[in-house]
Amino acid sequence: MKSVPKLIGRCIRILLFSFILLVILNLVLFILEFTTQKGNGRPWIAAKETAAALCKIGGGYSLPEELSRELEADNVWAVFIDNDTGQVVWKTENLPDSVPMTYSISDIADLTRGYIDGYPTFTGEREDGLVVLGYPRDSFWKHMWPSWDYHLIKNLPFTLLKVLAMNGAAIFLIYMIANSTLLKSVKPITEGIQALSEGEPVHIREKGLLSELALNINRTSDVLQSQNDQLRKKETARANWIAGVSHDIRTPLSMVMGYAGQLQCDGRLTEDQRAKADVILKQSERMRNLINDLNLASKLEYNMQPVKSGPENAVAIVRQVVVDFMNMDIDDKYPIFWETPETLSVCWIQADRDLIKRAVSNLIQNSMNHNEGGCGIYVSVRQNGAKCEILVEDDGIGSSDEQIEKLNNTPHYMVCDENTAEQQHGLGLLIVKQIAASHRGEIIIGHSPRGGFAVKMILDVIYRMPLTLA
Incomplete structure (x- = not known):
């Protein structure tokens, strides 16, 4: 059966196409999702810009009004820590009370890579100190230990392909197991339909997912076989009837033709009577030819005439x-x-x-x-x-x-x-x-x-x- 391998191949092609389409869709969604997020380099740039824009005026420091409004709009606070004393010598007005005003070297190392009281912090360097920006607690997540195994990063593409292949194999295996019962049911159905088209009797086991379809095919086969049997009986009866009638007519027709021939040649009859006998003879010959034609046509129709x-x-x-x-x-x-x-x-x-x-x-x-x-x-x-x-x-x-x-x-x-x-x-x-x-x-x-x-x-x-x- 050529149809079953075609069906299996079509299912496999649909599966592969669906898998590839799913991977592409996930990548597109992943890219779209991350493009809508804030860039992780933006806070560091803002900290450096703030450090560069901070101006020393007299005994204090001042930040341009435009940059102050931007920080305030993002709900960002800022402090400037002096290099020599470790003290906060400048701060914004929205600085939380829980933020310390004095820092040691270890504190500065900790806030540079992490948080202050849960606020993600980003630093900008100056010659005389360090500017620290604190963002809202739910704005950024900072990776505290940004170090990776070298071989893990080196083999990451291969690892991703391997995981992808294993996932594809697992999906394919699950798909084939789930559809194996259906495929087993399809094969006898297709064989039965092909047998029906060739006029052969069909009986398919009525079980499985396609049991109802198998039942209908079996019923159709029974109906067709019954009709074929009745048709064969009618054809046989018709052929036998034609042969029997042809045989029964030949004998009396031969007698009619014989007597008509004798009358046609009888000199004691008038011309009109002999003409009538001639008509009878010709029409009898025509009937004989028609009977022979009918018998031959019947034999040719039912393949009874050997060629x-x-x-x-x-x-x-x-x-x-x-x-x-x-x-x-x-x-x-x-x-x-x-x-x-x-x-x-x-x-x-x-x-x-x-x-x-x-x-x-x-x-x-x-x-x-x-x-x-x-x-x-x-x-x-x-x-x-x-x-x-x-x-x-x-x-x-x-x-x-x-x-x-x-x-x-x-x-x-x-x-x-x-x-x-x-x-x-x-x-x-x-x-x-x-x-x-x-x-x-x-x-x-x-x-x-x-x-x-x-x-x-x-x-x-x-x-x-x-x-x-x-």
């Missing part, structure tokens, strides 16, 4: 049929013209000789049957590439475009309407179509350039045969 296929020369077969009809046309009412190119003497096809002769005979007889006033019949064989074309056309009354359309597109050629006296192109063309189909060929029905009816039978050309077989 004895072999290499045959289509030109020779069709020429023989034309000669037979020429010999039968005593009063030259239906002249037949052989229009096969003289250069084409051999056109090999794989065919049953008798069936091809029957098809060509039906086409010629069809032209005769539907042109009671007589017509010219034109027969030709042509080779068009890998195709052998057998064409039979006439210059008779022809058919309308609507009739031609029906003949080419309906599954049979019987016109069963109320006007049964005007039935057109019955079993004869149906048999021709069936014979062509049994030889993997086709027929095309259309108008003849001569104004009448035309039928082209197209068959495959086979390899060139040895000259000794021609």
